[in-house]
Amino acid sequence: MDCLQAIKWERPRLAILNQLLLPHRREYVEITTCEQAHHAIASMQTRGAPAIAIVAALGLAAEVCGMAFAGDAEARAHIRQRLAYLQTSRPTAVNLFEAAGRLAAVVDAAESDVAAAYVAAAERMLEADVADNRAIGRWGSEYLGALAGDKVLTHCNTGALATAGHGTALGIVRDMWRAGQLARVFFTETRPYNQGARLTAFELACEAIPATLVCDSAVSALLRADPAVKAVVVGADRVAANGDTANKIGTYQLAIAARFHGRAFVVAAPSTSIDLALRDGAGITIEQRAPDEITAASGFTRASVDAAAAAGLVRETLQIAPAGTDAWNPSFDVTPAALITAIVTERGVYVKAPGADVFDLSVAPKLAPA
Numbered sequence: 326m327d328c329l330q331a332i333k334w335e336r337p338r339l340a341i342l343n344q345l346l347l348p349h350r351r352e353y354v355e356i357t358t359c360e361q362a363h364h365a366i367a368s369m370q371t372r373g374a375p376a377i378a379i380v381a382a383l384g385l386a387a388e389v390c391g392m393a394f395a396g397d398a399e400a401r402a403h404i405r406q407r408l409a410y411l412q413t414s415r416p417t418a419v420n421l422f423e424a425a426g427r428l429a430a431v432v433d434a435a436e437s438d439v440a441a442a443y444v445a446a447a448e449r450m451l452e453a454d455v456a457d458n459r460a461i462g463r464w465g466s467e468y469l470g471a472l473a474g475d476k477v478l479t480h481c482n483t484g485a486l487a488t489a490g491h492g493t494a495l496g497i498v499r500d501m502w503r504a505g506q507l508a509r510v511f512f513t514e515t516r517p518y519n520q521g522a523r524l525t526a527f528e529l530a531c532e533a534i535p536a537t538l539v540c541d542s543a544v545s546a547l548l549r550a551d552p553a554v555k556a557v558v559v560g561a562d563r564v565a566a567n568g569d570t571a572n573k574i575g576t577y578q579l580a581i582a583a584r585f586h587g588r589a590f591v592v593a594a595p596s597t598s599i600d601l602a603l604r605d606g607a608g609i610t611i612e613q614r615a616p617d618e619i620t621a622a623s624g625f626t627r628a629s630v631d632a633a634a635a636a637g638l639v640r641e642t643l644q645i646a647p648a649g650t651d652a653w654n655p656s657f658d659v660t661p662a663a664l665i666t667a668i669v670t671e672r673g674v675y676v677k678a679p680g681a682d683v684f685d686l687s688v689a690p691k692l693a694p695a
């Protein structure tokens with residue numbers, strides 16, 4: 326059981342942990358409409374590729390549960406239109422689009438009680454994501470446990486907060502720790518949004534896993550200084566058919582550093598993050614975020630945290646760069662498959678054919694379940 330639950334669903338009620346307030350306050354936001362689900366995703370109250378898809382699916386389920394349709398045709402039209410709207414919330418993680426496509430197919434195929442069929446399918450997605458993450462954890466710990474060294478490095482937040490539970494790359498870290506394969510995990514602060522310093526730090530503390538925060542810019546120095554860091558393990562927002570992987574900005578430079586220092590670079594993601602329609606990573610849309618995420622620091626001062634009990638947390642902004650500074654702020658980058666050692670999914674571990682520079686993710690993984 327996770328000590329953090331980012332998504333709570335008890336039909337017909339959906340509540341999400343407001344990640345904008347973490348690590349200072351655990352506060353759930355109730356979602357009853359698609360507008361609220363859209364806002365939760367776009368404003369990053371909820372975030373992480375798998376979690377975004379589940380919140381969209383269940384946000385619409387909550388809305389549908391509160392509606393009375395004149396008939397199946399009306400329910401079908403409403404659900405399809407709302408799925409299209411939810412897909413405008415964030416562009417890079419493919420899980421949202423994959424989930425919307427599968428849910429649309431369910432309502433198209435349902436011969437009766439379309440609304441009930443939709444809600445049941447959304448609920449199955451929640452359960453499947455947890456099961457998939459647990460399988461990723463098992464496969465990943467088996468694969469990484471066999472490598473020399475007893476430390477790993479991770480980036481961004483890929484744990485229970487970014488998924489329906491357990492986590493992807495962080496799920497592997499958790500399983501390695503429980504199996505006695507891990508002495509310490511290093512994790513990056515993940516500028517500029519600080520998913521590492523705020524969220525991964527919080528999750529690792531919850532689990533009491535020995536962990537050390539590093540600046541994004543300290544990674545090459547760390548790999549040189551500590552040969553026991555045997556691998557870099559990260560999540561994914563979209564993986565193309567050849568293994569090119571979009572993930573949080575900074576992932577690409579970690580892969581370069583890992584290659585230079587001879588360490589494994591491992592991507593962990595459910596197969597819902599694989600976009601077989603894309604031959605390679607060139608076609609992945611990269612979300613651009615507001616320049617002020619870089620030109621200013623935002624967080625909570627002691628005063629705003631102390632004020633929380635009375636008035637709710639007040640997020641404060643501290644201007645760092647001179648006003649008007651031009652800033653380029655892509656939220657994700659694409660790591661070429663050539664730099665990736667293995668891709669761990671719930672189906673098993675993909676490795677490249679000998680001599681190949683790319684993966685073939687359209688077939689069963691190399692180290693598939695027996």
Ligand SMILES: CSC[C@@H](O)[C@@H](O)C(=O)COP(=O)(O)O
Binds near residue numbers: 561
């Ligand atoms: C488990 S999702 C993949 C992550 O590594 C990461 O890119 C992520 O959490 C998504 O970023 P975010 O912008 O916080 O939604």
